[in-house]
Amino acid sequence: MTAPTISAYPAAVEALLPAARELTATLGEVPSRNRLMREFRVGSPKATALRDALTAAEFAPTAPPVPVPVDVPPAPPVDPAPPTTVAAPVSDPAPAPVVTLPEVSEPVSRDGHPGTNITTTPRRATAPARPWVLLLLAAPAFVAIWSGWVGLGGLTGFGVVHPLPGIWDSFSLNTAITLPIGVEAYAAYALRAWLSGSVPARARRFAKWSAIGSLLLGALGQVAYHLMESAGITAAPWWITTLVACLPVIVLGMGAALAHLLHSTDDEA
Numbered sequence: 001m002t003a004p005t006i007s008a009y010p011a012a013v014e015a016l017l018p019a020a021r022e023l024t025a026t027l028g029e030v031p032s033r034n035r036l037m038r039e040f041r042v043g044s045p046k047a048t049a050l051r052d053a054l055t056a057a058e059f060a061p062t063a064p065p066v067p068v069p070v071d072v073p074p075a076p077p078v079d080p081a082p083p084t085t086v087a088a089p090v091s092d093p094a095p096a097p098v099v100t101l102p103e104v105s106e107p108v109s110r111d112g113h114p115g116t117n118i119t120t121t122p123r124r125a126t127a128p129a130r131p132w133v134l135l136l137l138a139a140p141a142f143v144a145i146w147s148g149w150v151g152l153g154g155l156t157g158f159g160v161v162h163p164l165p166g167i168w169d170s171f172s173l174n175t176a177i178t179l180p181i182g183v184e185a186y187a188a189y190a191l192r193a194w195l196s197g198s199v200p201a202r203a204r205r206f207a208k209w210s211a212i213g214s215l216l217l218g219a220l221g222q223v224a225y226h227l228m229e230s231a232g233i234t235a236a237p238w239w240i241t242t243l244v245a246c247l248p249v250i251v252l253g254m255g256a257a258l259a260h261l262l263h264s265t266d267d268e269a
Contacts, residue, residue, distance in 0.1 A: 013049050016040050020050050021057070030054045145218065149180035152225040155233070156241040179244065182251040183221070187214035190258060203261035210254050217247075 023039060024030055031039070031054075036047040153159075153176025160174050190211035193199050199207070224240055236244070 013046060013053060016042070016046075016050055017053055020054055024054055145184055145222065146177075146180045148222040148225045149183070149218075150174070150176040151229060152176075152221055152236070152244060153179050155225065155228055155236040156244040158244075178248055179221070182248055183214055183218050186251045186255050187211055187218060189255070190214060193258060193262060199262055200264060203258065203264070206261055207258055210258065214251075214254075 019040070020031075020036065023035075030051060033044065033047045033051055036042065036050050037044065040047070040050070042050070153174075158174070158176040158179070160172050162169065162172050164171050190207040193207035194204055194211050197204075221244070224236070228236060
């Protein structure tokens, strides 16, 4: 369907209503506000008013049918008077419902096009952040978490490797450091996306549950390492090794999914 041509002055809702009804008949349902904004090039308030008018017209009660006069057959003549025709009483039809369109006042820019309905809320005054407090809290946690993950990595088969054989033979890397960097860094990344309040709803939900899961997984990893270390276990059970070996892949998948949701414009559930 081709949207009507919009002049330099914004069209009234009543003028757009016939074309909007044709679009509703084509789609088989009342179009969304975003669809009306794209089709008719109007602002958000006018698209909302147009959709309300379509919804009211769709669910408006219909007038009852008008009864048709019925000719009653004449009774047997008693006197020489001619037979008379009695018509059934006709009730007045119920008046059709009147759809009242809400008055919409939307800002208009200088070039005549409808502006964007933006409502700004003054921000509350917040206390200035103290970065040294965060550093003071993070320093001991970093040391404990790092040592716990590296120790757990050593118990589950992570160790020193030479990632550049034939190119740099002396270069070595302990793969156990991938555990604290991956799991804890993603937990902080997802926690920031969850609490920022400026991300799409889908990304915020995913960040919330994945951050909680990452923090719980990090806590379980620390508990598992310290329990095995205090018990003198030199090799973790197979199921702990399996779970720890899958952590880098899981963190990669969650990080890629969250980054995609943060840059997505589709905010539907």
